[in-house]
Every structure is written in structure tokens, then in C-alpha cells.
Amino acid sequence: MKLLRRGGSDDSADHQVPATEDSPAATPDDSASAKATTGKGRPTPKRRDAENRRRGPVAPAPLTTKEARERRKAARKSQSKEERKAAAAQRRADASERRNRMLAGEEKYLLPRDRGPVRAYVRDIVDSRRNLVGLFMPLALVLIMSMFLGPVVQQYVTLAMFVMMFLMIIEGIYLGRMVNKKARERFPDSTAGGFGLGWYAFVRASQIKKLRAPLPRVGPGDAV
Template sequence: MFRRTKTETATTVPAEPQGKPGGKGRPTPSRKDAEAARKASFKKPRNRKEASAIRRDKVRTERAKMQQAMQTGDDRYLPAADKGPIRRFARDYVDARYSVMEFALPILLVVSLVGVVFSSQFLWLAGVVNLLFLAMILLIAADWFLLTAGLKKLIAIKFPKESTKGIAFYAVRRTMQMRRWRLPKPMVKRGEKPS
């Protein structure tokens, strides 16, 4: 009378346990498993070969984390030279603006190549190449000054009590690279204000 039929039990599907919102998304390990994992992490290698393998794996995982951080801008795994909010602000400031220094190397290579190839045929071209070199050097110097002065001014406003030692050279070094080759990857678009 009160029994279930086999067809009723087959159709009822047990509901999957719902995780708490904000939970870690996996069950808590048992005490035995947690202690075994902890002891395994402190276990000393038996020989040099095993020790070097462990060291290689550790270096490989750290390098992979660092390469991923270079792509995503994750501050936890960046190299020491790129860590910190001031360095991130400097990167964003550089990446948001157009710069003469960014295009200086390709332009100077083209100008010098034209000078070398055609200077024997056109004698006046050597003077033009020299003038272009001088103009590029002056433009680079002006861009360098404007970049460092603007960056230091904004950092003094945004981070008043922080040290800005080496930040100008860091920004100039980043500016000299083509935008697509910069690491960590640019996180802002051109013309966008750095946050």
C-alpha cells in the first residue's frame, strides 16, 4: 500500500549539493589527508638527483606563474622590478601616451639605411641624414623630459609619501620598447587615463 514502485525510484534523481556562495568550491580535506600533504611538503629528498628534480619543478612553476603575471599584470607574481602600485601607475602612464622614443629606433634604422645605401649616389643625402639624426636626438630628449616631469608630478599627487627612486628610468626604459613587446603587457588603451 505505501511502497514505492521501481519506476518512481528510477525517475527521482538526487539533487547535487549546492556550494555556499563565496565558498571555496571543494570539500574540506580530512585531517588524515591534510597531515599527509603537510608532511609530504616537508619531506626531504633522498638523494641529489631527487633534490635537483624538486628544485627544477619549483623553478618551473614559479617561472610559469611569472610569465602568466606578465600577461595579466598580476602583482603577486611579477618580478621585483615591476612590483608595486607606483610601478603599475608608471606602466599605465607610459602605455596611455604616444611617445617619440617608442618609434625612435625604427625611424633611426630606416634613416641610417637610406643614408648608407644612397649617400654615394646623392651627396646631399649625407647632410640630410645627419640633420634627421640630430632632430631625432632633440625630439627624444624633449620627450624624455616631458615624460619624467609629468610622471613625477602625478606620482607626487597620487602617492605623496612614497619614494619615487628609479621610477623615471623605469618609465623611460618601458617607453623605448614598442608597445606590443612590452612586458608586463599594457593594461590601458592609448589616450586612457591611468588609474
């Protein structure tokens, strides 16, 4: 039912419903508060503030080795004995897995000097040959043992060592040139080559085959 105001105007905007016990009258402050809050009744926090409250402050990275070591010590003190043993066992297992994958030749786990298809190809060339340079370490052991023998034996062993060293140098030069030539033929667009690649082949050839890392993928006489 509409009520007539003085002057005969009928303005519904000025109409107010009297308050009752079930529906109390709304005040201007209540209307402003209702407009300011929506849904959950509080302003939505910024994403940055929410993440900071959830994650907490992040410690800066250590600047020195000493600082990193102190942080590890502090972390170990906060752990129980069983937790430290479990963490140490996990580290050993991870290190063993990384080493096994490196020996298997997985590119992700190789050292920087061994990465790339060119280096893998050079390793296969060296492993498929019987190299005179591979006698370097056994001969060095023989030379050390000869120091406990008589002077005559030492003279003959030293002379033999000089001859073998001369032959190894010649073979090393030949091996370096050969691997560079084959690498350029197999990978014409690669920039790897020169003295560094030849030295890489020489060092691998001078190692005992069972101690080479990554492990050989081919045997002596196999085609590459």
C-alpha cells in the same frame, strides 16, 4: 588464608604465593623490567632521532654554480629517459605560466623593477600617451638601412636623426617630471620618485607597445 610467622607477626608484604605451572613465580629482575618498560616495551625515542631516521640526512645547499650544475647532472643520470622528458616538459610549462602571469601584471611574478603600485601607475600613464620616444627603435633601424644607400641620403637621414634625438630628449625630460608630479599627487606617502622613476617611464616609452612587459592595461587616450 593468612599464615602466622614465627613471633606471631602478620605481615602481608612478606607473604609470597607459591609458584604453580600456570603462574610462575615473579623474580626481582622481572619486577624491575616491568617497571622500566611501559606499554610498547621499549623506551620512547627522542623526536630528533625519530625524524632523522625517517627523513635521513639532508644534503647541504650548493655553494657554487658549478656544484649546483653537477648535482643536476647527477640527478638526471639517476632518472630514466621518460622521467627526464616529463621533467623538462614540466619546467617549460612552469616557465610559460610564470611568463604569462608576469605579462598579465601579477605582482608576485613581476621583476623587482616593476613591482609596486607606483610603478604600475607610471606604466598606465606612459601607455595612455602617444610618445615621440616610441619612434626611437624604428628610427634606429632606418639609420642602419641608410648605411647601404648613397652618401647624400645618409647625410639627410643623419640630420633627421639628430633632430629626432633632440626632440626625444626634451620629451623624456618632460615625461619624467610629469610622472613624478602625478605619482606624488596619487601616492603622497610613497618614497618612490626622482630620477629613477623618470628613467623608468622613459625606458618604457621608448619600447614598442607590443613588446612592453608587463603588457599595457590601458590604450592611448584612456583615462588613468
